Structure formats: C-alpha cells, structure tokens
Amino acid sequence: MNPLLLLFLLLPIAFLSGWWSARRLGARRSGARVDELSSSYFRGLNYLLNEQPDKAIEVFLQLAEANRDTIETHLALGNLFRRRGEVERAIRVHQHLIARANLSDDVKTMALLELGEDYMRAGLLDRAETLFADLVAMNAQAPSALRHLIAICQHERDWHKAILYARRLQETSGEPQSLQIAHFYCELAENAQAHGAMQDVADYLQQAFVAHPEFVRALILRGRFAAANADYPVAIASYEQALASDIDYVPEILPALLDTYARAQQMQRAEQTLGRIVLRYEGVSPVLALARIYARRDGQGRALEFLGTQLRQRPSVRGLVQLMDTAIESGGDSGASLRLLRDLTAAVLEGQALYRCTQCGFGARAHHWQCPSCKNWSTLRPVHGATGA
Amino acid sequence: MRFVIAALLLIFALLGAAFAALNGGAVHYDFLLLEADLPKGVTLLVVLVLGWLLGGLSAWLGLAARRRRGAGRGDGQDAA
The missing domain is CATH 2.20.28 (Rubrerythrin, domain 2)
Structure with a gap:
C-alpha cells in the first residue's frame, strides 16, 4: 500500500475521534447516564413497593456494580438483605460501605447504625451494643442508637443500664420514657425481692414512683411485699390505690386484695370496696368475688339472687359457671344436668x-x-x- | 485505565515529535490570496486538529438538534 494513502487516512480518523469525543462529552453533560441510573433506582423501588424483594435486590445489585459511588443503593441493599434474613450479606454490604475512605460523617454514622441493626438481627448483641454505644458517645444518630441499646438491655435483663439509656434518650429526644423507667425499677425490685434484699426493694419501688407517680405495677408490688411482711394496712392501702389508679387491672389486683382483707379480718371493708368496684368495672370478676362473700355470709340463696341479677346486666360465661356452681351447692332436682352444663361451659372457656x-x-x-x-x-x-x- | 490512556498519549506524542523531526523540510502553499512556506510536520498537525474539531462540531450539532426535537415532543405531550 502506498504510504501516502495511510497519511490521507489520518484525516478521517481525526474527524471520527473528534466526533466520538464530542458525543461522549455531550452524553455526560445531558445526564443520560444519570437518567439510566435513576430509572434503575426507581425500577428497584417499584419492585420493593410491590413486595418483590428478589427482583429489587437484583436491580440494586446491578446498580451498585455499575456505580460504586451510590451510597444509598448500598444502604437499601443492606436493609433488603436484613429484611430477608440474609444477615451475613447485609453485614458485608454495610462493612464494605463503612470501609470507604471518602464517606461523609452523616453517611458513616448511618451505615454504622445499620450495621448495628444487622448485628442485633444476627444475635451478636455484644458487637451491636459496642457500636451503638460508640454512636451515642459521638452523639451521632443518638436517639436511634439509644432505642436499640434499651432493647438490647431489656433482652439481657440489664435493668440498670436500661434505665441509664432511657434517661439519656429522654434528655436527647424529649420523648417521655417515664413508664419504661418505672417498669425497669419494678423489674429490679422483683429481682431484689427474690434475693431477699428488702431495703433494695423499697428503694427501687420509691424510684419507680419518682419516675411515674401512682404507677400501678409498683403499687401492686408494694402491696405484695407488705402483705408478705404481714403489714396488712399498707398492703390494703397499696392495692386500693392501684385500683383507683387504673381500674383495668382489677383481675390482677382483686385476688391478692381479697386475700389481704381476709388475713386482716376486714371483710366488711372488702364488701364495701367490691361494691364500689362493681359500679366502675365492666368485667365480672368483682361480681363473682362479691357473690362468694354473700354465699359464705348469707347463704347460697342470696348469692344466687345477686349473681342472677348481675349476670343479666353483664352476661359472662365465667359468671354462668359460678352461677351453676352455686346452684349445685344449694341442692335441687336438676343437679346432674346443671353439672353437665357447667362442664360444657367450662370446656368452652378453655x-x-x-x-x-x-x-x-x-x-x-x-x-x-x-x-x-x-x-x-x-x-x-x-x-x-x-x-x- | 487512566494509566493506559496516559501511556498511549505519550507514545503518540513521541511518534508525532519523531515525525516532525524526520520531516523538517518546508512545503510551499499557494492559498490564492496568500502564499506560505510551512514545515511539513506542523502542516500535518494543523490538518489533524482541524479534522478533530470538525468531527466534534458535527457531533455537537447533531446532539443539539436531537435535544431540541426531544424537548419539542415533551412540550407536545404536556399540552396534550
């Protein structure tokens, strides 16, 4: 071939290279690549919203491969893996993200938080706790980290730490945590009682009342501890205060309260209290308790009459069973059939x-x-x- | 990738320099209104750059026209 011809070929090559460069530059400027990425992103999002996580993962994986700078894609992928139970892969994705050098502080803390959640899901609570504690120390994503720390402490039944974190969460986020804190103190009080540390029990209950005044659980515990120590006036006062504080806990409080009344030989007061509760509480428990008192004091006839009247106002299978029991005990012709009916109803209740x-x-x-x-x-x-x- | 591109650029620059050194002689050009004696290497380089620029210009014009057409279609859809 003539060497001069090769020289002439240089001209179209120069033209073509210029054309190609301009096309590439134009495409980059027009955002065609960005459009492609964002369309993939929305496709993945669409799959997510349509509850098709498999397809979403596929799209996000392609996206992450195509552009290694997409931090949001990595975060979304990690979350997806965790939600699907593939915790190891989620941990790898988040660790890969954290290992990057050019991450902003915000993104890094977000990734750390996600990694902590991965560890929690994997059951590696000690690692998760360390991560969340670091985040709290850095004051980054502190409320979320504190919520996770409280969950870990509850799982490990480390109530002292849980109280510290709950107080910190209350300070940083302004969310009231008094109910949780009061429950944590009650857990501590129950632990102390199991170990016979009665002074600690009193202290913890006092702290529970400071955190949440008139707290039902603490009142019930105080009543129980006082009754165990034969301090019946305090026990009765505590139980009655608990009933006044939240009437919904009648089934929980009533048996202990009635037992305390009996030990203190204050059945007159028990009857008065039950009479008041019957008016306030819609359930059948106080009616049954009152009927038992009537049966012992005035006989089965009075109890039957009272139960019949009350059960018409508040029909209850449990009440029916007691009504039948009372009828059986009072005697009569239809005892056997009543017994059968009672058994059937009791079976329904099971x-x-x-x-x-x-x-x-x-x-x-x-x-x-x-x-x-x-x-x-x-x-x-x-x-x-x-x-x- | 960047390293490869830099190496290629260096090779082409060296080849260009060698070509210019080997063809140092001048060529006489008559442009009707003016005449000039230009070195052969420089002439070739100028022609190549001109070709590159013309290619770039044609591609840019093509893209701009396509974008205008796309924008026109988009407006039409919005109006519909």
Whole structure:
C-alpha cells in the first residue's frame, strides 16, 4: 500500500475521534447516564413497593456494580438483605460501605447504625451494643442508637443500664420514657425481692414512683411485699390505690386484695370496696368475688339472687359457671344436668384469652407487664365480654 | 485505565515529535490570496486538529438538534 494513502487516512480518523469525543462529552453533560441510573433506582423501588424483594435486590445489585459511588443503593441493599434474613450479606454490604475512605460523617454514622441493626438481627448483641454505644458517645444518630441499646438491655435483663439509656434518650429526644423507667425499677425490685434484699426493694419501688407517680405495677408490688411482711394496712392501702389508679387491672389486683382483707379480718371493708368496684368495672370478676362473700355470709340463696341479677346486666360465661356452681351447692332436682352444663361451659372457656394487647392484639391467659409479642409495656389489658375476666 | 490512556498519549506524542523531526523540510502553499512556506510536520498537525474539531462540531450539532426535537415532543405531550 502506498504510504501516502495511510497519511490521507489520518484525516478521517481525526474527524471520527473528534466526533466520538464530542458525543461522549455531550452524553455526560445531558445526564443520560444519570437518567439510566435513576430509572434503575426507581425500577428497584417499584419492585420493593410491590413486595418483590428478589427482583429489587437484583436491580440494586446491578446498580451498585455499575456505580460504586451510590451510597444509598448500598444502604437499601443492606436493609433488603436484613429484611430477608440474609444477615451475613447485609453485614458485608454495610462493612464494605463503612470501609470507604471518602464517606461523609452523616453517611458513616448511618451505615454504622445499620450495621448495628444487622448485628442485633444476627444475635451478636455484644458487637451491636459496642457500636451503638460508640454512636451515642459521638452523639451521632443518638436517639436511634439509644432505642436499640434499651432493647438490647431489656433482652439481657440489664435493668440498670436500661434505665441509664432511657434517661439519656429522654434528655436527647424529649420523648417521655417515664413508664419504661418505672417498669425497669419494678423489674429490679422483683429481682431484689427474690434475693431477699428488702431495703433494695423499697428503694427501687420509691424510684419507680419518682419516675411515674401512682404507677400501678409498683403499687401492686408494694402491696405484695407488705402483705408478705404481714403489714396488712399498707398492703390494703397499696392495692386500693392501684385500683383507683387504673381500674383495668382489677383481675390482677382483686385476688391478692381479697386475700389481704381476709388475713386482716376486714371483710366488711372488702364488701364495701367490691361494691364500689362493681359500679366502675365492666368485667365480672368483682361480681363473682362479691357473690362468694354473700354465699359464705348469707347463704347460697342470696348469692344466687345477686349473681342472677348481675349476670343479666353483664352476661359472662365465667359468671354462668359460678352461677351453676352455686346452684349445685344449694341442692335441687336438676343437679346432674346443671353439672353437665357447667362442664360444657367450662370446656368452652378453655383456651380463651383473658388478656389482649392493645397494641398488637396478642392474646394471653396470664397477665404480662411486657407484651411477649410487641414488647410494649402495660399494654396487656383484660378482655371484657362473655368469656372475659 | 487512566494509566493506559496516559501511556498511549505519550507514545503518540513521541511518534508525532519523531515525525516532525524526520520531516523538517518546508512545503510551499499557494492559498490564492496568500502564499506560505510551512514545515511539513506542523502542516500535518494543523490538518489533524482541524479534522478533530470538525468531527466534534458535527457531533455537537447533531446532539443539539436531537435535544431540541426531544424537548419539542415533551412540550407536545404536556399540552396534550
């Protein structure tokens, strides 16, 4: 080939290289690449909203590979992995993000918080606690970190630390934590009682009242401890104060209160108190207790009459069972059939929830101060109605 | 990638310098209104740069026209 021809080829090559450079520059300036990325991002978001996390993960992974600077994509990916239970992958994504040198402080703390949540989900509570404590010390994302720390302390039943973090959260976020703090003190009081440290019990209960005056759980505990020490006046006063503070806890308080009245030989006062409660409380528990008192004092006839009247106003299977018991004990022709009816009704009652969480709807037969399902405090309330307490 | 590009640029610059040194002689040009004696290497470089610029200009004009057409379509959709 003629070398001169090669020289002439240089001209179209120069033209083409100029054309290509200008195209590339123009494309970059027009944001075509950005458009492509954002469209992928929205596609991923769309999958997320449509509850299709598998496809969303696929899109976000491609996005993260295409542009290694997309921090939000990494955060979204990490969250997705955690939500799907792939905690190890979530931890890797967040660790990869934190290891970057050019991260701003805000993003770094966000990634640390996410990593802490990954550790929590993986059950590595000590690592999570260290991370969250560091964040609190740096005063970065402190409210979220403190909430996680409180959750960890509750899980580990480290109530002293939980109180410290709850107080700190109250200071930093302004969110009231008095109810939680009072519950933590009650947990401490119960622990102290189990170890026989009665002075500590009194101190913790006092702290609970300081955190949350007229706190029902602390009042019940004070009543229980006083009754155990045969200090009946204090026990009765505490239980009655608890009833005045929150009438919904009647089924929890009433048996202990009636027992204390009996030990203190104050059945007259018990009858008066029950009479007042019947007027305020919709459930059947105080009616049944009052009927038992009437049965002992005035005979089964009076108890039957009282139960019949009350159960017409507040129908209850539990009340029906007691009505039948009373009828059986009082004698009569239809004793056998009543017994059968009683057994059937009692069978219906088996397995019925007596308490239900007002937050998550969790049902339980025994009372819990902390809902076993949603972990909220003081949300388990007695179930009213035919099978209620 | 950046290192490769820098190395390529250096090679081409060296080749250009060698080409200019080997073709140091002048060429006589008659542009009708004026005449000039220019070195062969410089002439080639100027022609290459001109070609590069013309290519860039044509691409830029093409992109600008496409963008205008796209904007026009977008307006039409909004109005509809």
